[in-house]
Amino acid sequence: MHWDGFTAIERDVRAMVADPRWATLPGPARAQAIAARALMAPDGSCWLFGTHARWYRLDRVDGRWHLSAPPALPHVRSAARPAPGAAIPPLLVPDGPDFAVERGSTQGFVGPDVPQGVTERIRELVVAHRRLGRDDFPLPPGSFHDVFAADVAGTVAAVWATIMWCAYAPAFDGNEVLLSMFGEFLARPLPGDEWVRWLPPVRLDAIVSLYAERMLARPGETGARLAGQMAGLVVETASALRADARFRPRADALLAMAGPAAASPWLDGPAAQAGAVRQAWLARRPPHLAVATLSETSPGEHFRHRLYDLVEALGHVTASGADPRAVAASLLAADVTAVTGGATAGVVPLLYPWMDDEMRRSFYVTLTDRAHPLRGCWPSSGALPAALVPPGRDAAAALLGAAYATGLAWCAVTGTAPPPRGFPVASALVACLMHQRDDTVPGVTVTKEFHERSESGWLFHS
Structure with a gap:
């Protein structure tokens, strides 16, 4: 079995924070324990598993730690090595309760019906x-x-x-x-x-x-x-x-x-x-x-968490050798370009502070370089490229939900009105679920007690 530094460190930190003695440690001791478990990836990036039970990446441009989904490619994870000694801001040190949060599901309510x-x-x-x-x-x-x-x-x-x-x-x-x-x-x-x-x-x-x-x-x-x-x-x-x-x-x-x-x-x-x-x-x-x-x-922090979810929902792209982080940045660029009609200048600077330098760079080159390979991730004729299509219904529903949530989150940060007919990326995922819909008729039957006359047919037609 090969070494996976990210899995090992996450497991170690979770066990440490779950220990009842963690809450009794003074703040500096807890920060030192987290700093001792920082990781260095092959590209020189520094990572730590901290508050909210999520990963953070040290930005080599602004020197800040950014909430950021970790690398998913196996060769990157196996090459990561401990890098103790990093300076850890107190806000990134878990206090215990934040590790108990349940993430729930990122699935949209398309495909899997509400029970x-x-x-x-x-x-x-x-x-x-x-x-x-x-x-x-x-x-x-x-x-x-x-x-x-x-x-x-x-x-x-x-x-x-x-x-x-x-x-x-x-x-x-x-x-x-x-x-x-x-x-x-x-x-x-x-x-x-x-x-x-x-x-x-x-x-x-x-x-x-x-x-x-x-x-x-x-x-x-x-x-x-x-x-x-x-x-x-x-x-x-x-x-x-x-x-x-x-x-x-x-x-x-x-x-x-x-x-x-x-x-x-x-x-x-x-x-x-x-x-x-x-x-x-x-x-x-x-x-x-x-x-x-x-x-x-904090709409900005909310955007960071939704972008993190989007990266995780794209985990299946590693099978083709793609990097989920770069793909997520590209899909974000696709939605921003479409919703703003290409007038991205007023939106992009508001999003930059909430991304680490690597995500920011991928986002930038996708927006500005029409010939860049990451442009190949963009939906075309309402469909995702074959390499990005999720492997099954649950994965497609999770990616659809994460993509729509990310779209709403960046709109909230920038003051942009969400498009009434959906963001291009989330809309492209609908085709992955159409043949697996739970319902079979374009309507529902309601009881007389609830609805004395059926008027809801127009609900399905804009």
Whole structure:
């Protein structure tokens, strides 16, 4: 068996941090232990396995450590050697809880459907809460009026917003039952086509507004009771969603934030008066779930994690000798070029600080050199090159999810509006899943109790 330095060091660090004595060590001792396990790759790059149970690469240009997926090519991993003595910033030293985070799944909701048990529980929640008094639960001002008809109760919006916030990447099969049950409530067709709905992310502010608005609109005990009911509905929805690994990490974070508000409706009264409910919720998030809310607290760090996921989802390209890191940088360049119409000058400088020098270089040459071999990774005529096609359904769904999540993440960093019909890379992966779709008919059957007349056919046609 050949030596794999990255696997060996990761295993060693995980065992060390899991030891109960780790938490009792002073900070400098922990930093020294991590520094002693740094690695040097054949190209001279320095790596360490640190906080959030992920790898970091020392940038030889700016001297900073960047979150960066490790090399995947076997000959690179086997040639890595220990390089103790690196200076480790305190933020990169694991404290323990961050290693306990569950990564969940990067799969998009295209191909593998949301389990029936989850969709049925969500349906029950919508049925139970759709007819609550709209005077008590109106839609608050803001983005919900762009999604729902004016007469839809805020409780329905709360279920929807929780689903979208908890989703790793809100790209759904156009016939996904979890979406179809909302057809009668929507103001307009969902963005996408008959195959996939490319939905924009929902911010935590949207969920918080449904809760805080009730507390402010009805001062005193009545407002607290209504706000508690809204928080309780968010908790019930997140509890149902966490059965699917694609929702679980963010659902757990939302449960930690909204759960106390549901149990003690008056808890956030002072924060509501100060307009600081979002901050109060984020303050309740436990340390090991911090990475699940990075999109709310640090869009740049969130982008780094999604790019890391994309590199990992491209692991299969090593079979053809390709480097997943370079391929990920190329695919990022393909999406940025397509979405900006080639006007990348205002976007690229905002992304550079969040990539290490190697990824930055691959990204740059792909953007600027039309003859560079990495341009061969770009989708052509809506399809990926054969060498990049994932080996199976699960791998294709994971790559689709990671590609869409990365697209949304770089758009958030740069202030770019996500394309309504998807990013080129994620869209090209749909063809890999079309012949393996779970559904067989372009629609769903809903009960009379839920939907007295079928109006959702337009949901599948933009």
